[in-house]
Structure formats: structure tokens, C-alpha cells
Amino acid sequence: MSVSEKNITSKVDKQNLKVSLRTRLLVAISLLGSLGRKDFRAAGVYAEMRFGNYAFWGKWTRFVRWTFSQMFVVIPSVTLDLIIPRKVSKTPMWLMDRNPLENFPWNQESNAALPKETDTVVIGAGFTGAALAYHWSRRAPSERNMVVIELGDPASGSSGRNEGLVVMGRYFKMVQDSVFKALITLQPDLTSAQQFSLSKQFAHVYCRAAYRNASLIEETIREEDFNCDYVRAGWVQGQDDLNQKALTDSVKLAKETGFTDWVSITPEEVLERTGMHVEHNAGCSLGAASWHPAKWVWCLLTASLAKKNVRLFTRTEVLGVKNLGKNYQISTNRGSLLAKHVVYATESYSPRLCKQLHNVILPMQQQAASGDGGPKTMKPHVGISASWFFAGRYGHKVLFGSGGGRVSDNEAGRNEPSRFITKFVAAEMKKHFGSYHLEMRNEWSGTVGYTLDEYPIVGSIDNKGLFIIAGMAGSGSGVSFNGGRCIVNRILGKTDEPDDYPPSYFAPSRLMNPTHHKWPKPGKQEFGHTENV
Numbered sequence: 216m217s218v219s220e221k222n223i224t225s226k227v228d229k230q231n232l233k234v235s236l237r238t239r240l241l242v243a244i245s246l247l248g249s250l251g252r253k254d255f256r257a258a259g260v261y262a263e264m265r266f267g268n269y270a271f272w273g274k275w276t277r278f279v280r281w282t283f284s285q286m287f288v289v290i291p292s293v294t295l296d297l298i299i300p301r302k303v304s305k306t307p308m309w310l311m312d313r314n315p316l317e318n319f320p321w322n323q324e325s326n327a328a329l330p331k332e333t334d335t336v337v338i339g340a341g342f343t344g345a346a347l348a349y350h351w352s353r354r355a356p357s358e359r360n361m362v363v364i365e366l367g368d369p370a371s372g373s374s375g376r377n378e379g380l381v382v383m384g385r386y387f388k389m390v391q392d393s394v395f396k397a398l399i400t401l402q403p404d405l406t407s408a409q410q411f412s413l414s415k416q417f418a419h420v421y422c423r424a425a426y427r428n429a430s431l432i433e434e435t436i437r438e439e440d441f442n443c444d445y446v447r448a449g450w451v452q453g454q455d456d457l458n459q460k461a462l463t464d465s466v467k468l469a470k471e472t473g474f475t476d477w478v479s480i481t482p483e484e485v486l487e488r489t490g491m492h493v494e495h496n497a498g499c500s501l502g503a504a505s506w507h508p509a510k511w512v513w514c515l516l517t518a519s520l521a522k523k524n525v526r527l528f529t530r531t532e533v534l535g536v537k538n539l540g541k542n543y544q545i546s547t548n549r550g551s552l553l554a555k556h557v558v559y560a561t562e563s564y565s566p567r568l569c570k571q572l573h574n575v576i577l578p579m580q581q582q583a584a585s586g587d588g589g590p591k592t593m594k595p596h597v598g599i600s601a602s603w604f605f606a607g608r609y610g611h612k613v614l615f616g617s618g619g620g621r622v623s624d625n626e627a628g629r630n631e632p633s634r635f636i637t638k639f640v641a642a643e644m645k646k647h648f649g650s651y652h653l654e655m656r657n658e659w660s661g662t663v664g665y666t667l668d669e670y671p672i673v674g675s676i677d678n679k680g681l682f683i684i685a686g687m688a689g690s691g692s693g694v695s696f697n698g699g700r701c702i703v704n705r706i707l708g709k710t711d712e713p714d715d716y717p718p719s720y721f722a723p724s725r726l727m728n729p730t731h732h733k734w735p736k737p738g739k740q741e742f743g744h745t746e747n748v
């Protein structure tokens with residue numbers, strides 16, 4: 216346990232004294248009785264994240280000690296704060312609102328049928344599929360048609376199950392570090408200095424695209440007058456004492472490279488921006504915003520469908536895509552159609568649909584819960600996270616949650632939150648905000664797509680007409696809109712706008728076939744500069 220955690224915990228301990236021994240025992244027994252497979256899996260992941268740098272026995276003894284302290288001390292301390300009724304909905308908070316595109320087009324046109332042929336098929340209607348549809352409706356000539364096919368309803372995947380932050384992507388050092396680590400496997404023949412230089416280039420290209428993505432989102436919401444509750448109030452990320460040097464280094468690098476969205480703020484500033492108590496400086500993404508993520512998807516699709524060259528078919532499952540040479544055959548449970556181009560906008564579901572993507576896109580679970588009330592001091596609209604939780608206030612509701620571990624390809628999209636993790640997160644929130652009263656109404660999970668280098672893939676899978684945008688590592692709002700624009704421009708053969716996803720960096724071959732991938736040269740200066748936020 217770090218020094219800051221000990222300090223904060225000692226404050227909580229005082230509050231814990233108020234909890235009787237009987238309550239603690241009852242909570243621990245009920246927790247033990249309710250633990251299921253999903254909780255044990257979550258626990259395994261947590262042990263790895265928290266104690267992964269210890270050897271086997273060290274890791275597990277620490278983990279068992281930690282679990283007991285959670286069950287007998289920490290979690291009982293939130294029994295008065297977190298009220299869990301007998302019935303909690305598994306529908307994400309965002310999807311409680313009316314979906315204007317529910318069961319589309321069948322609810323308006325019961326005899327509608329998929330066309331036999333189209334120019335482009337997009338599979339999936341979340342952030343990515345909706346972005347592709349929107350850019351198509353703005354850029355494609357009227358005779359070129361796009362069909363969007365969605366398994367559930369629009370935003371029923373991760374896009375309707377997330378925390379509600381519009382991120383500026385990952386900060387420079389975070390991207391650089393994850394790429395550098397992976398280059399040891401992906402580009403083993405390079406020297407360490409070359410790998411380092413290349414990872415810096417990757418970070419630069421990623422951030423440039425992400426900054427433009429954020430600007431494009433804001434412009435679009437303003438110009439289209441979208442009602443998706445967009446507020447730009449930043450994202451504060453608490454860091455413990457062990458991470459202070461890494462924070463200083465990351466901010467220094469942000470300054471040097473001109474990606475100055477990422478800054479360090481003092482505990483006083485953290486309190487002022489978020490209402491959260493921390494003991495050390497925190498990282499802050501100044502340009503991050505919050506929104507209603509499902510409304511963003513619905514707004515994009517509604518605007519696209521107003522043009523006749525985009526069609527949407529919900530509650531339709533794509534079963535497979537076959538390359539027929541001249542075009543692709545897309546088989547669905549409602550029949551098949553032919554298309555010249557296909558785009559997988561299926562993020563964590565991609566390997567379930569396309570077996571070639573197994574171990575390329577890694578589905579990982581994340582979960583959240585929400586309810587009325589919550590910490591009174593928590594400021595609205597700002598993104599908040601600390602070492603082990605994220606949270607945000609939206610109107611009279613507070614949402615809180617946490618990351619998780621890898622699930623199998625077939626489990627992509629599963630909705631199986633762990634109650635143990637929910638309670639753990641609730642206790643972490645109390646550490647930083649003090650006592651609160653929150654009546655939990657919704658608790659859910661979703662899956663996000665990671666890659667080995669935590670760098671997205673945006674480009675063609677077969678160097679022809681089959682494209683993918685995925686592997687956004689839990690930051691889909693930071694990639695999908697600009698990524699969708701660039702893929703649409705490529706399909707349409709338009710070169711009048713900048714393409715921020717050069718194949719040498721983003722093509723799927725980087726991970727699917729690294730030996731034959733055309734890598735950028737280490738040391739090459741790519742860049743002009745970046746847009747300010």
C-alpha cells in the first residue's frame with residue numbers, strides 16, 4: 216500500500232469504527248455467499264494489476280490479506296453510503312433514455328428488407344459505425360450508398376455503456392510507453408534506441424489524430440446543434456505518491472512535444488475542479504469533455520439517415536463476410552447482400568466475427584454502476600478517476616466504475632458486472648469524497664478492445680475493400696470520429712482533407728503480420744504541428 220493510500224485509509228478507518236462488529240460479519244458472510252465465477256475472475260485480474268510485480272506466493276498472500284480487509288473493514292464501511300435495492304437494472308444508465316432508433320427500420324416499416332447490393336456495409340452502430348455513417352452522409356455522392364447493420368439497437372455495445380467522457384485520447388507518454396514495450400516483440404531487430412525513437416513517433420501521430428478528433432467532435436456538435444449534453448470540463452486523474460515522478464515526466468514530455476492538454480494540478484486544484492480529496496498532484500486532461508454517449512450515437516445516425524444514401528438495419532446479426540474477388544458477400548440472419556467495401560465497426564466484438572483478429576483485438580471487460588445521490592461535493596460533468604475507480608456526476612445521478620480483465624472472444628459484449636467490484640469501487644469513492652448516500656439503480660458491464668501495443672488499428676485488413684477501426688483501448692471517443700472520417704475519405708477516394716491515420720502506423724498488418732508490415736523509419740520526423748485545444 217502506498218503512503219498516500221495509508222493516509223487516506225487512516226481517515227476511513229476512523230469512519231469504520233462506527234460500523235459494528237456484527238455488521239461487518241454480516242457483510243462479509245453475505246459477500247462470501249454471493250461470490251460467483253465473475254467475481255473470482257475479477258479478483259484474479261485485480262491481484263495481477265495490484266500485486267503483479269510480486270512472485271506467485273507474495274502476490275497471493277497480499278491479495279488474500281487485501282480481500283479480507285475489504286470484506287471485513289472497507290466494504291462494510293459503505294453499507295450506510297451505498298444502498299442496494301433488491302432489484303438493480305442491468306440496463307446502463309444512458310440506455311434508460313428513449314432510443315429514437317430502437318428497432319429501426321422495423322418499427323416504422325415492418326416489411327423493410329436489406330438491399331441485395333450496396334457500395335459499403337458498416338457492421339456495428341456505436342461511436343464508430345455512427346461516425347462512418349455521418350461522414351458518408353456528408354461526403355458521398357447521392358448514388359453511392361452505405362448500409363449500417365447492427366446486432367442490437369444503436370449504442371447497445373460499449374458506446375451506450377461507458378463512463379461518458381469525450382477523451383483527448385491517451386496522453387503522449389502513455390502511448391509512447393505502451394508502444395515501446397510492444398516494439399520489443401513486434402520489431403525485435405531494431406536497437407533499443409531505434410525502438411524508443413519509433414515509439415515517440417507513434418505517440419506523436421496518435422496525439423495529432425486525437426487532438427483533431429476532439430476539435431471535429433466539438434465543431435460537429437455545435438454546427439449540427441446536437442443535443443447530447445456535451446460539456447467540456449476536463450478529466451482529473453488522481454495519482455498516488457508512487458506515480459508522482461511518472462506524472463512529472465509525462466507532463467514535461469507533453470510540453471516538449473506541444474501536446475499540452477495534459478497537465479499536473481495540485482490537490483487544491485483537484486478539490487476545486489472535482490470535489491475530490493487527494494494528497495498528491497493529479498494529472499488533468501484540460502480538453503476532455505463529458506456527454507451522453509448514446510445520444511451522440513443517436514444524433515449522428517439521425518442526421519445521417521436524413522440523407523437518402525445511408526440506411527440502417529438494427530437487430531440484425533452479421534454472420535460472416537466472404538471475399539468474392541470483385542466484391543464481398545455479407546451474410547446476416549435476415550439474408551445476404553453484396554458490397555464493394557465493408558467496415559468492421561465492431562471493436563471488442565471483432566474477433567468473434569472475424570477469426571483472423573483473434574489475439575489482435577483483445578476484448579476486456581469494464582463495469583459501472585449508477586444511482587441517485589452520491590457524494591454531495593462531487594462536481595458535475597468533470598471526469599474523475601483515481602488509482603482504482605472512475606466516477607462522474609450527471610444531473611442527480613452519480614456513475615462509478617472500474618476496469619477489468621480480458622474475456623474470451625465469444626464473451627464480447629457480455630453484461631455481467633461483479634457486485635464485489637461495485638462495492639469495492641464504492642468504498643474507494645468514499646476514501647476520496649467522504650460519506651455519501653447513493654441509491655444504486657443500474658449496474659452493468661461492457662467490453663472494450665485492446666491491442667498488444669494499446670495503439671488502435673484504423674485501415675484495411677486485406678489491402679482492398681475490407682476495413683476496420685478498433686483497438687481503441689477504452690478511449691473510443693478519442694479515435695472513432697476522426698478515424699471514421701479518414702476511412703470514408705479513403706473509400707470515396709477523396710484527398711482534399713488530411714488523413715490522420717497513415718497506414719505505416721495504423722494499418723492492421725502492424726499486428727497481424729508485423730514482419731511484412733511497412734513500418735515507419737525510426738528517427739523520421741513526421742510532423743508539423745498540432746492543433747491547440
Ligand SMILES: Cc1cc2nc3c(=O)[nH]c(=O)nc-3n(C[C@H](O)[C@H](O)[C@H](O)COP(=O)(O)OP(=O)(O)OC[C@H]3O[C@@H](n4cnc5c(N)ncnc54)[C@H](O)[C@@H]3O)c2cc1C
Pocket residue numbers: 338339340341342343344364365366367368369370371372373374375376377378379380381382531532533534560561562563564568580581582583616660661662663664684687688689690691692693695
Ligand atoms: C464501463 C466502460 C467505461 C468506458 N468509459 C469510456 C469513456 O469515458 N470514454 C471513452 O472514450 N470510452 C470509454 N469506454 C470505451 C468506449 O465505450 C468504446 O471505446 C467505444 O464505445 C467503442 O465504440 P465502437 O462503436 O467502436 O464499439 P461498440 O460501441 O462496442 O459498438 C460495436 C457494435 O457492433 C455491434 N456488433 C457486434 N457484432 C456484430 C455483428 N456480428 N453483427 C452486427 N453488429 C454487431 C454491437 O452490437 C455494437 O453495437 C468505456 C467502456 C466501458 C465498457
